[in-house]
Amino acid sequence: MSPATDPSPPVVAVAGLTKRYGGVTVLDHVDLDVRAGEVRALLGENGAGKSTLIKILSGVVRSDEGTVSLEGTPVEIPSAHSAQELGVATLHQELAIVPGLSVAENIFLGQKRAQTLGVVRWRRLRHDATEILTSLGQRLNVRQDASKLSPVGKTMTAIARALSRDAKVLILDEPTAALTDQETAQLFAAMRRLKERGVAIIYVSHRLEEVVQVCDTYTVLRNGQKVAEGHIAEVSIPEIITAMAGRPVETLFPERSGAHGDVLLRVSGLAGRRCRDVSFDLREGEVVGIAGLAGSGRSEVVRLLAGAQHRRGGTIEVRSNGSVEEAGGKAAALVTIGRRHSVGRAQRRGIALVPQERRADGLVPDTIERNINLTTLGRHALARLVMQTGRSRAHAERRHGELAVRSRGIAQQVFRLSGGNQQKVVLAKFWALSPRILLLDEPTRGVDVGTKSEIYHLVRQRAAEGAGVVVVSSELPELLGLCDRIMVMHEGRVTGTFDAAATNEDELLHACYGRSQ
Numbered sequence: 001m002s003p004a005t006d007p008s009p010p011v012v013a014v015a016g017l018t019k020r021y022g023g024v025t026v027l028d029h030v031d032l033d034v035r036a037g038e039v040r041a042l043l044g045e046n047g048a049g050k051s052t053l054i055k056i057l058s059g060v061v062r063s064d065e066g067t068v069s070l071e072g073t074p075v076e077i078p079s080a081h082s083a084q085e086l087g088v089a090t091l092h093q094e095l096a097i098v099p100g101l102s103v104a105e106n107i108f109l110g111q112k113r114a115q116t117l118g119v120v121r122w123r124r125l126r127h128d129a130t131e132i133l134t135s136l137g138q139r140l141n142v143r144q145d146a147s148k149l150s151p152v153g154k155t156m157t158a159i160a161r162a163l164s165r166d167a168k169v170l171i172l173d174e175p176t177a178a179l180t181d182q183e184t185a186q187l188f189a190a191m192r193r194l195k196e197r198g199v200a201i202i203y204v205s206h207r208l209e210e211v212v213q214v215c216d217t218y219t220v221l222r223n224g225q226k227v228a229e230g231h232i233a234e235v236s237i238p239e240i241i242t243a244m245a246g247r248p249v250e251t252l253f254p255e256r257s258g259a260h261g262d263v264l265l266r267v268s269g270l271a272g273r274r275c276r277d278v279s280f281d282l283r284e285g286e287v288v289g290i291a292g293l294a295g296s297g298r299s300e301v302v303r304l305l306a307g308a309q310h311r312r313g314g315t316i317e318v319r320s321n322g323s324v325e326e327a328g329g330k331a332a333a334l335v336t337i338g339r340r341h342s343v344g345r346a347q348r349r350g351i352a353l354v355p356q357e358r359r360a361d362g363l364v365p366d367t368i369e370r371n372i373n374l375t376t377l378g379r380h381a382l383a384r385l386v387m388q389t390g391r392s393r394a395h396a397e398r399r400h401g402e403l404a405v406r407s408r409g410i411a412q413q414v415f416r417l418s419g420g421n422q423q424k425v426v427l428a429k430f431w432a433l434s435p436r437i438l439l440l441d442e443p444t445r446g447v448d449v450g451t452k453s454e455i456y457h458l459v460r461q462r463a464a465e466g467a468g469v470v471v472v473s474s475e476l477p478e479l480l481g482l483c484d485r486i487m488v489m490h491e492g493r494v495t496g497t498f499d500a501a502a503t504n505e506d507e508l509l510h511a512c513y514g515r516s517q
Helices: 050-057 080-086 103-107 122-135 151-164 181-196 208-214 237-245 298-305 343-348 358-362 368-372 374-380 389-402 419-431 449-464 476-482 505-512
Strands: 012-021 024-034 039-043 065-070 073-075 088-091 169-173 200-204 217-222 225-231 263-271 278-283 287-292 313-319 334-336 351-354 437-441 468-472 485-490 493-499
Touching (some): 024 065, 024 200, 024 217, 024 225, 039 050, 039 208, 050 088, 050 169, 050 200, 080 088, 088 151, 103 122, 103 151, 181 200, 181 208, 208 237, 225 237, 263 298, 278 468, 287 449, 287 505, 298 351, 298 468, 343 351, 351 419, 358 419, 368 374, 368 389, 368 419, 374 389, 419 449, 437 449, 449 468, 449 476, 476 505
Parallel strands (some): 088 169, 169 200, 287 468, 437 468
Antiparallel strands (some): 012 024, 012 065, 263 313
16 A cells, blocks of 8 residues: 555654744644655755754744644653654754664664673674674674764664654655765665564655655645645656745755866875876866765865875966966966975965865864864954954954855854755855865755755855865766866776766766766
8 A cells, every 4th residue: 555545543743833032933833644655855955944943843942833643642752762762753964873783772762672681692683783784685794893883884874773763654854965876876765674563754855866766745835835736647856946935946056157167176196095187177167076886986086186195196286376468478387285284284275175074174162253264364363362342242243144054043053054054154265265276075965956056156156256166976977067177086986077068967977987988
């Protein structure tokens, strides 16, 4: 029996769910239900209310109005522990894996399982852990330190933990953000097994192609309200995007300029721990993409260029800061960067890296203002000693406005923003450096389609102002739409460079796997 024709009450149903923070309503009388064996996509731009709904269901926050029912019975969910006891399990984007504990210990974390008079029966614990993982189609070493697992291994361990508590409802928040295509396929296979067991799944993702592939139904939130819902088979991706954004997003990617100036960056034989013999030029106004599977060395290239990782070989040359007039009407000369390269020195040379992990590497737990000003503190201090608060505030306000960060003001804590707006704060911080060479590592990971479009236009604007941009992305359509050229890496080497306007996703994918068509 399909979820759509199941006469039994939904496994989970919310009615009139409302949440306010001060005078701001972030969730406004939302209704949603999910039946046994159903995968419902919860969609919306960053700030639409998805995270708040998830937090209410997982017991992290309390709603102001509305009800939550499980299998037809209204329930209260006052805490995360209560949610787990009721059978609601949530896998957040940052998985709660405890390093130093084995896979088996992580699966049964917080449970008095396989104990006799307080003594753990390790053989039984490992047997039970293996049994749960096998039901998910996984063969993991349950004795292994869970922190050493691959991203998909950690995800499966977290799902196994939910099953060990007999979860009836599983909420997956951006579960494929750090997974390769093969690992994503493993996750989807596990989800199909969960559906067969009657688990109700709420699936949150900004990757709409995945949503169409794995989900049965969908609900779209916008500005805290439900604006659309239905069966995935009866809707198109453009229709979903229009519902999310409240407008057709027909110009997701800006037009390419086609006008490129002098060489800003020349890389020859670059080598690191994973990459080797990488060579390319980057010109003024050009956007160059780097594609490749996870572990191909694509991210290492930009870290080496930014001084965030030690270079083992090769040369990096950048155009000097001298103007054309100072160079006698000719382009300024390329200057070789020595082996004593660092992030600070790179930034002084006009090279800035926007890191892949915004929470771990791009932000600090403080206000929006302080995060935006981190790279330019010296400019806001008198004699580099006393901070001029007025100048600092004005600078942050200007950058905040330029990147259209949606917030309650620059005094707001940055980690209270949606993922897309956190990313804008990271970009604002590095935009303030006015870099001539901008390196972007997965700049739209976990970002909604509307914010993606804004970021693409910002990148193209920087290129139009004369900067050279390098974009690392695991999303091939993103590289095809945004870049002028795409460099593909496989096992640490460049396997080909393609004109973005003249290639396609299939050709790039073959190159990613080291094959020619």
